[in-house]
Amino acid sequence: MEKTRIILDTDIGTYYDDAVAVMFAAQSPELQVEGVTVCYGDTHLRAQIAVKVLEIAGRSDIPVFKGIGVPMRDESLMFGFEGEGILEPGEEPTYSDQHAVDFMIETIMNNPGEITVVTLGTVSNIAHAIIKEPAVVDNIKELIMMAGVVVPIVDDKGVRRSPVEEYNFNNDKIAAELVLRSKMPMTLIPIDVTLGAPLLDEDLARIQASDSPIAKLTARIFELWPPQEKLIYTAVGIPTEHTALWLHDPLTVMHAFDRSLMTTYPLHIAAEYNQTPIEREMYLHNANGRQEMLRTNPKKLTANMDVALEVDGVAVSRLFADRLSAPIGMGLA
Numbered sequence: 001m002e003k004t005r006i007i008l009d010t011d012i013g014t015y016y017d018d019a020v021a022v023m024f025a026a027q028s029p030e031l032q033v034e035g036v037t038v039c040y041g042d043t044h045l046r047a048q049i050a051v052k053v054l055e056i057a058g059r060s061d062i063p064v065f066k067g068i069g070v071p072m073r074d075e076s077l078m079f080g081f082e083g084e085g086i087l088e089p090g091e092e093p094t095y096s097d098q099h100a101v102d103f104m105i106e107t108i109m110n111n112p113g114e115i116t117v118v119t120l121g122t123v124s125n126i127a128h129a130i131i132k133e134p135a136v137v138d139n140i141k142e143l144i145m146m147a148g149v150v151v152p153i154v155d156d157k158g159v160r161r162s163p164v165e166e167y168n169f170n171n172d173k174i175a176a177e178l179v180l181r182s183k184m185p186m187t188l189i190p191i192d193v194t195l196g197a198p199l200l201d202e203d204l205a206r207i208q209a210s211d212s213p214i215a216k217l218t219a220r221i222f223e224l225w226p227p228q229e230k231l232i233y234t235a236v237g238i239p240t241e242h243t244a245l246w247l248h249d250p251l252t253v254m255h256a257f258d259r260s261l262m263t264t265y266p267l268h269i270a271a272e273y274n275q276t277p278i279e280r281e282m283y284l285h286n287a288n289g290r291q292e293m294l295r296t297n298p299k300k301l302t303a304n305m306d307v308a309l310e311v312d313g314v315a316v317s318r319l320f321a322d323r324l325s326a327p328i329g330m331g332l333a
C-alpha cells in the first residue's frame with residue numbers, strides 16, 4: 001500500500017480533539033506521518049504534549065517540531081486547558097531542535113508533490129513557510145485545514161447551533177488571509193461540517209472497554225472534557241444541550257487518506273472581517289478597540305479550494321473507535 005505522506009500541524013493541548021487526532025494518525029497504516037508540528041501559544045508545552053502522546057501510542061519514531069506561537073497580529077484568544085491528563089507534573093519530554101517552519105519547508109521542497117499538510121489549529125506555521133519559501137505553494141501536494149465556518153447551523157426553532165466564526169482562523173487572522181490567498185491546492189473542513197461527527201455512545205463504549213494505552217488516554221481525555229466544553233459553549237452563546245464529543249480534528253486527518261467520508265465542493269473562500277455580535281471576554285480587542293472577526297463566506301467567484309459540506313458522521317465515529325480501541329502499533333503496518 002502506498003502511504004499518504006503528511007505533516008500534522010496541531011495546537012495540541014487546548015482542545016481535547018488534537019491529542020486524539022494525533023493518536024488516530026499514529027494508528028493509521030494509510031499514513032506516513034513525517035512529523036508533528038505545533039502552533040499557537042505555548043508551543044514548547046504543546047511540543048512536549050505531542051511527544052508524550054506519540055510515546056503512549058508507541059510512535060516515538062515520529063519527530064515533533066515546535067512552531068510559531070504568536071499570531072501575526074496581536075490579538076488572540078486562548079481557552080487554556082493545557083494538556084490536562086496527559087503530562088505528569090515535572091515531566092519534560094524533549095523534541096527536535098529544528099523549527100517547525102523550517103521542517104515544513106525542507107520536507108515539502110525535498111519531496112515535490114508528495115507532502116500533504118494537515119492543520120488542526122491556526123495556520124501560522126504554513127503561512128510563515130510560504131513567506132520564507134514561496135515555492136512551497138507549488139511543491140505541496142495539498143493543504144487540508146480544519147478551519148472556518150461556511151454554512152452556520154441553525155436548528156428548526158431558529159436557534160444557532162454552531163459558531164458564526166471559527167477559532168482556528170481567528171486565532172491568527174493574518175496567517176489565515178495569507179493562506180486563503182495562496183493558490184495552493186487546499187481543502188477546507190469547516191466547523192459546521194465537523195459538528196456532524198460526534199463520537200457515538202456505542203463507539204465511546206468500545207474505547208472505554210479497551211485495554212490499549214491509547215484507548216485509556218482517550219477515555220481519560222473524554223472524561224475531562226465535557227464540563228470544559230460546556231463553559232466554552234456558554235461563552236460563545238450556544239445552548240449547551242448541543243455539546244458532544246466532536247471529532248473535528250480526527251475527521252480532518254481521515255480526509256488525508258479517505259475521501260468517502262465527506263462530500264466536498266469547489267468554492268471560492270476568502271477572508272472578510274465583521275464585528276462580532278457577541279461580546280466575549282476571552283477575545284482581546286484590536287487596536288481600534290473592536291472585536292473584529294474573520295469570516296469565510298463563499299463568494300460567487302472562481303473556486304480556489306475544495307470545501308467539505310457534508311459528512312457521514314456514523315462512519316467517522318466507527319473508524320475513529322476502530323483505530324483507538326485497537327492495540328498500538330497499527331500505524332506501523
Ligand SMILES: [Ca+2]
Nearest residue numbers: 011018120121
Ligand atoms: Ca485543534
